[in-house]
Amino acid sequence: MYRNNALAIILFFVSHGITAQNSETDALFISDIHRTALTNNFAYEQLEYLTKSIGPRFSGTPQASAAVEYTFQLMNDMGMDTVWLQPCEVPRWKRGEPSKVKIVGSQSVGTVVLPSIALGNSIGTQSLGMTAEIVEVQSLDEVDQLAESLNGKIVFYNRPADPGQYRTFNAYGGAVDQRVFGASRAAKYGSIGVVVRSVTPSIDNIPHTGSMVYTDTTQKIPAIAISTKAADFLGQLVKKEKVRLNIRSGGEILSPVISYNVIGEIRGSVHPDEILLVGGHLDSWDVGEGAHDDGSGCVHALDVIHLLKELDYQPKRTIRCVMFMNEENGLKGALAYQEESDKKGEFHMAAIESDSGGFTPRSFSCDGDTSIFQARFQKMNTWAPLLEPYYIIFEKGGSGADINPLKGQMGMLMGLRPDSQRYFDYHHTATDTFDKVNCRELELGSAAMTSLVYLLDKYGL
Amino acid sequence: MYRNNALAIILFFVSHGITAQNSETDALFISDIHRTALTNNFAYEQLEYLTKSIGPRFSGTPQASAAVEYTFQLMNDMGMDTVWLQPCEVPRWKRGEPSKVKIVGSQSVGTVVLPSIALGNSIGTQSLGMTAEIVEVQSLDEVDQLAESLNGKIVFYNRPADPGQYRTFNAYGGAVDQRVFGASRAAKYGSIGVVVRSVTPSIDNIPHTGSMVYTDTTQKIPAIAISTKAADFLGQLVKKEKVRLNIRSGGEILSPVISYNVIGEIRGSVHPDEILLVGGHLDSWDVGEGAHDDGSGCVHALDVIHLLKELDYQPKRTIRCVMFMNEENGLKGALAYQEESDKKGEFHMAAIESDSGGFTPRSFSCDGDTSIFQARFQKMNTWAPLLEPYYIIFEKGGSGADINPLKGQMGMLMGLRPDSQRYFDYHHTATDTFDKVNCRELELGSAAMTSLVYLLDKYGL
Numbered sequence: 069m070y071r072n073n074a075l076a077i078i079l080f081f082v083s084h085g086i087t088a089q090n091s092e093t094d095a096l097f098i099s100d101i102h103r104t105a106l107t108n109n110f111a112y113e114q115l116e117y118l119t120k121s122i123g124p125r126f127s128g129t130p131q132a133s134a135a136v137e138y139t140f141q142l143m144n145d146m147g148m149d150t151v152w153l154q155p156c157e158v159p160r161w162k163r164g165e166p167s168k169v170k171i172v173g174s175q176s177v178g179t180v181v182l183p184s185i186a187l188g189n190s191i192g193t194q195s196l197g198m199t200a201e202i203v204e205v206q207s208l209d210e211v212d213q214l215a216e217s218l219n220g221k222i223v224f225y226n227r228p229a230d231p232g233q234y235r236t237f238n239a240y241g242g243a244v245d246q247r248v249f250g251a252s253r254a255a256k257y258g259s260i261g262v263v264v265r266s267v268t269p270s271i272d273n274i275p276h277t278g279s280m281v282y283t284d285t286t287q288k289i290p291a292i293a294i295s296t297k298a299a300d301f302l303g304q305l306v307k308k309e310k311v312r313l314n315i316r317s318g319g320e321i322l323s324p325v326i327s328y329n330v331i332g333e334i335r336g337s338v339h340p341d342e343i344l345l346v347g348g349h350l351d352s353w354d355v356g357e358g359a360h361d362d363g364s365g366c367v368h369a370l371d372v373i374h375l376l377k378e379l380d381y382q383p384k385r386t387i388r389c390v391m392f393m394n395e396e397n398g399l400k401g402a403l404a405y406q407e408e409s410d411k412k413g414e415f416h417m418a419a420i421e422s423d424s425g426g427f428t429p430r431s432f433s434c435d436g437d438t439s440i441f442q443a444r445f446q447k448m449n450t451w452a453p454l455l456e457p458y459y460i461i462f463e464k465g466g467s468g469a470d471i472n473p474l475k476g477q478m479g480m481l482m483g484l485r486p487d488s489q490r491y492f493d494y495h496h497t498a499t500d501t502f503d504k505v506n507c508r509e510l511e512l513g514s515a516a517m518t519s520l521v522y523l524l525d526k527y528g529l
Numbered sequence: 530m531y532r533n534n535a536l537a538i539i540l541f542f543v544s545h546g547i548t549a550q551n552s553e554t555d556a557l558f559i560s561d562i563h564r565t566a567l568t569n570n571f572a573y574e575q576l577e578y579l580t581k582s583i584g585p586r587f588s589g590t591p592q593a594s595a596a597v598e599y600t601f602q603l604m605n606d607m608g609m610d611t612v613w614l615q616p617c618e619v620p621r622w623k624r625g626e627p628s629k630v631k632i633v634g635s636q637s638v639g640t641v642v643l644p645s646i647a648l649g650n651s652i653g654t655q656s657l658g659m660t661a662e663i664v665e666v667q668s669l670d671e672v673d674q675l676a677e678s679l680n681g682k683i684v685f686y687n688r689p690a691d692p693g694q695y696r697t698f699n700a701y702g703g704a705v706d707q708r709v710f711g712a713s714r715a716a717k718y719g720s721i722g723v724v725v726r727s728v729t730p731s732i733d734n735i736p737h738t739g740s741m742v743y744t745d746t747t748q749k750i751p752a753i754a755i756s757t758k759a760a761d762f763l764g765q766l767v768k769k770e771k772v773r774l775n776i777r778s779g780g781e782i783l784s785p786v787i788s789y790n791v792i793g794e795i796r797g798s799v800h801p802d803e804i805l806l807v808g809g810h811l812d813s814w815d816v817g818e819g820a821h822d823d824g825s826g827c828v829h830a831l832d833v834i835h836l837l838k839e840l841d842y843q844p845k846r847t848i849r850c851v852m853f854m855n856e857e858n859g860l861k862g863a864l865a866y867q868e869e870s871d872k873k874g875e876f877h878m879a880a881i882e883s884d885s886g887g888f889t890p891r892s893f894s895c896d897g898d899t900s901i902f903q904a905r906f907q908k909m910n911t912w913a914p915l916l917e918p919y920y921i922i923f924e925k926g927g928s929g930a931d932i933n934p935l936k937g938q939m940g941m942l943m944g945l946r947p948d949s950q951r952y953f954d955y956h957h958t959a960t961d962t963f964d965k966v967n968c969r970e971l972e973l974g975s976a977a978m979t980s981l982v983y984l985l986d987k988y989g990l
Contacts, residue, residue: 103693106730232564234919234973269567269969428889428948430920458695459891459920487889487948489969508730508950512695 094454094526098519101375102458105515110374111367112507114142115426118366119357119502126354127394128160128325135350136328139366139391143332146373148389150335153328156404158394160325161189163354164318167292169263172199172314177305182298185275185497186317187247187264188353188397189282190291197316198222198290200260204306208245208253219258222313225250226303228296229492231269236488237424239269240495244278251291252283261290261315265299268492273297276496277353279397292317329401330391334373336525338384344524345388345419346372346517349395349470356500360491363502364426364510366391368484371514372521383525385417392470395423399469406473416479418524420517421468425494426510427486429458432520433465435472435481444480444529451523460516480529484517555915555987559980562836563919566976571835572828573968575603576887579827580818580963587815588855589621589786596811597789600827600852604793607834609850611796614789617865619855621786622650624815625779628753630724633660633775638766643759645724646736646958647778648708649814649858650743651752654722658777659683659751661721665767669706672714680719683774686711687764689757690953692730697949698885700730701956705739712752713744722751722776726760729953734758737957738814740858753778790862791852795834797986799845805985806849806880807833807978810856810931817961821952824963825887825971827852829945832975833982844986846878853931856884860930867934877940879985881978882929886955887971888947890919893981894926896933896942905941905990912984921977941990945978 105111118125118135125132136153143151169184171177186192203218205211206227211218225246229239244267251262266276275295282288292315294302305311330350336342348365352358369389376383393401409416420432434445448462455461466472467481475481486509494500566572579586579596586593597614604612630645632638647653664679666672667688672679686707690700704726711723727737736756743749753776755763766772791811797803809826813819830850837844854862870877881893895906909923916922927933928942936942947970955961 102695106695107693231969232568234563234567236969428950459922461920489889489973490967493967506951506954508692508697512950 094523097522098454100379101518101522102512102515104375104378105371105511105518106508108378109507109511111371111510111514114367114370115359115363115505115510116502118363119359124354124356124358125350125352127158127327127351127397129354132327132351132393136330139330139350142370143330143389147377148332148334148373151332154331154404154408155326155328156393156400157324158327158400159398160322161397162320162322164192164320167317168197169292169294170314171305172312174305174311175309182302183273183275183295184292185277185355186319187280187291187293188277189280189321190251190317190319191288191321192317192319193261193290193315197314198260199312199314202263202306202311202313204303208249211253211257215257218254221259222315223250223254223259223262224302225262225264226299228265229267229269233269236269236492240267240492243267247278247293248280251280251289252286255286255289259289263313263315264291264293266293266296268296268495270493271296271300274497274499277355278496290315290317290319327393329393329405331388332373333386333388334383336383336385340386341415342385342417342528343388343414344385344521345390345416345471346521347390347392347419347470348422349393349401350391351394351396353396353496355498356494357502359500359502359505360425360494361496361500362395362423364505364513365422368422368513368517372518375514375518381522385525387521387525395470402470402473409474410476414477416474416477417529418480418482419467419471419474420482420484420520421471422484422513422517423468423470424483424488425486425491426505426513427490428509429460429484429486429513429516431461431463431485433467433483433485434462435465435467437475437478440478447529454523455519458512458516484513486513555984558983559915561840562979562983563976565836565839566832566972566979567969569839570968570972572832572971572975575828575831576820576824576966576971577963579824580820585815585817585819586811586813588619588788588812588858590815593788593812593854597791600791600811600831603831604791604850608838609793609795609834612793615792615865615869616787616789617854617861618785619788619861620859621783622858623781623783625653625781628778629658630753630755631775632766633773635766635772636770643763644734644736644756645753646738646816647780648725648741648752648754649738650741650782651712651778651780652749652782653778653780654751654776658775659721660773660775663724663767663772663774665764669710669714672718676718679715682720683776684711684715684720684723685763686723686725687760689726690728690730694730697730697953701728701953704728708739708754709741712741712750713747716747716750720750724774724776725752725754727754727757729757729956731954732757732761735958735960738816739957751776751778751780788854790854790866792849793834794847794849795844797844797846801847802876803846803878804849804875805846805982806851806877806932807982808851808853808880808931809883810854810862811852812855812857814857814957816959817955818963820961820963820966821886821955822957822961823856823884825966825974826883829883829974829978833979836975836979842983846986848982848986856931863931863934870935871937875938877935877938878990879941879943880928880932880935881943881945881981882932883945883974883978884929884931885944885949886947886952887966887974888951889970890921890945890947890974890977892922892924892946894924894928894944894946896926896928898936898939901939908990915984916980919977945974947974
């Protein structure tokens with residue numbers, strides 16, 4: 069019923085001048101990788117431990133420390149050649165009392181509590197909260213236009229992540245500026261707090277947290293997200309009447325602490341100085357279990373080493389597995405990694421990050437310095453027929469937040485791109501839990517990454 | 530971050546000799562189709578009605594009749610040019626008392642009840658059930674080898690749907706013969722009943738029903754499926770000791786009744802005799818809600834007409850939407866449709882069935898008489914760049930059970946192939962419910978089918 073014809077792949081290679089023997093070996097090995105991933109379920113079991121036994125792994129929390137300890141021990145148990153912890157100083161933020169966003173004294177709807185969650189890094193309100201009229205805006209620019217009229221008001225950012233876009237990450241990217249910069253922009257004009265529509269194309273009752281940043285020059289004011297259904301409701305209401313909100317939230321910035329990236333590698337037998345990095349980020353938000361974001365990416369990266377060992381593959385290049393710390397609210401792990409790597413004069417021939425969830429893989433998004441990118445991208449595309457039976461393509465685009473700082477090393481940077489349609493149902497919410505991850509879909513991400521690492525290791529770039 | 534570059538698509542067409550104007554128009558129209566599907570959620574709302582308000586739609590039941598009535602009215606309300614009911618006589622089977630499969634008197638585990646469900650079309654046991662020793666087999670052939678030694682025993686078919694296969698439909702196809710033919714094969718040698726491992730690569734506690742058939746020459750014996758976890762457990766146990774099972778189930782074959790295919794069409798303005806069929810099957814199993822199988826396919830097909838109307842598209846060819854009846858246990862609707870269509874001398878230039886669930890689409894699987902297939906498949910592949918932004922390809926393979934009988938009309942037959950990794954978690958089970966369908970994933974199936982119908986209508990084959 070489906071096309072999965074090893075012979076067709078072999079013929080393709082013959083017609084393209086690659087030896088039939090190599091291509092047959094490769095197709096079979098990649099098939100073995102997929103079969104092994106789908107039957108031994110290593111990634112799924114590790115994800116269960118990270119999410120159900122450890123739980124959310126927010127930077128600077130005991131659970132983040134537990135995840136560091138656990139993956140350090142696991143890498144040793146897996147028989148990696150070298151395993152080490154790389155220190156990094158991470159910011160700490162404490163959610164404290166849960167947020168409450170309440171419409172008060174509305175003529176048409178009375179008092180209504182809206183599903184809400186404070187944004188990460190936000191200060192809290194006082195314990196009784198603050199009450200003020202709200203002004204709905206669609207953009208940061210609109211705040212600049214309204215300017216002083218916002219004095220003493222609560223600004224309500226309500227531009228949706230466009231559900232009409234096929235690519236949910238683009239929809240997200242088109243709306244997230246309100247979450248990140250909304251508070252400081254509004255504070256500039258005397259606004260006392262902001263309420264932000266959750267950044268997701270889904271319409272539901274689940275509020276999404278995520279990072280926000282304060283600029284140095286403005287006063288800090290509280291920032292709280294509400295669910296998209298609540299935002300639609302509120303948006304309708306402000307068209308009919310003046311609306312006053314009472315907003316209340318905890319939120320406290322604590323002093324930074326030392327945490328760690330967890331790193332393990334198998335040393336290459338022929339080109340040990342050419343590093344192939346696979347990684348995800350170990351930290352998550354403090355709600356949910358960090359299952360898709362980014363427990364899945366961590367176990368994908370671990371599974372690459374696991375699968376290659378299961379299949380007795382001896383790499384020619386060094387394969388390094390990195391659990392980055394603090395991607396969500398600081399990127400401190402990524403920056404520490406890059407700094408030390410550059411200092412040592414390392415060369416990452418390729419780095420692959422998985423940080424888009426544990427869904428069925430659809431592509432690798434490839435990036436690199438323009439001076440070297442095109443030739444390498446073309447070379448990788450000669451491998452495309454080997455991934456075609458799994459519906460995976462190579463495309464141009466960004467890689468991952470944690471590996472992006474390595475761009476100066478002039479290697480290829482790639483992101484695993486699973487199907488993204490469900491990702492923003494769970495992203496940064498209490499519902500990003502283990503049960504939302506399908507075992508087969510997760511394992512196919514491991515298989516895709518392992519297949520690519522195998523090809524990169526065998527043929528170089 | 531992702532590639533979605535209309536200009537690149539246009540340039541592709543220019544370099545391949547298709548006018549830039551046409552390709553730009555097509556790319557924009559297909560983009561509009563996707564945007565409209567993702568924002569107005571017609572398919573999702575219709576699916577909610579079919580699954581939550583009507584429920585399971587097993588052939589010959591009042592709910593199947595309700596679904597016929599509802600979709601007939603809906604097609605009229607949607608403003609199709611002609612809407613009609615096409616009678617077909619459907620078999621009727623009644624599950625009756627729920628099944629019970631119990632290990633009795635085991636030395637090591639005592640009495641254990643295993644999750645089970647009777648297979649469709651199976652006769653029941655007597656009310657106290659039947660107790661006998663079981664014999665585990667891996668295939669129909671093994672039954673022939675064991676032959677008379679099976680006399681008086683219960684045969685336990687335990688060959689798994691191979692979880693190591695990427696393509697879950699292939700894994701299913703590799704094991705389903707046990708479910709369909711297992712009872713009659715065992716009855717041939719005097720076996721009194723069969724227990725069959727659920728046909729799914731997933732390992733869980735959910736038993737899967739599905740059709741079985743009795744050959745004319747053997748006695749009818751009861752056939753019951755058990756969950757894959759139960760099958761693994763039982764498989765381990767029979768290696769250690771003689772195991773006796775008590776099996777009990779209802780199951781009654783009733784007299785056939787008249788039911789209907791529901792058909793609506795928009796007449797083509799230029800080539801009304803060239804029919805483009807879109808369809809799914811309206812009936813489902815009696816457990817669950819028939820959400821993925823095949824409520825999703827029905828609403829996909831309806832949505833094709835809905836989306837084209839929303840976008841004011843006037844088709845040159847006749848677009849016909851068919852809700853087939855009785856795919857699950859008889860295919861009587863499909864056969865009635867083909868018979869009448871052939872009698873009228875109709876020509877289905879193309880037929881597309883959606884019967885693989887409401888997941889993100891990955892391909893169209895294309896089939897047709899060999900004498901005409903290759904040239905048409907090549908022509909369709911010149912459209913492939915237009916679907917590339919949505920990661921959808923054309924591939925060779927089977928189409929769908931309901932449209933397959935139309936092969937003699939020498940048109941192109943196609944199946945919408947969504948990502949199949951989760952399909953067999955739900956297939957023929959009580960868990961095939963509305964909440965298992967993601968709105969965006971479902972709507973993208975509608976958009977994919979509509980895009981293909983638009984191209985077929987505009988360019989012909």
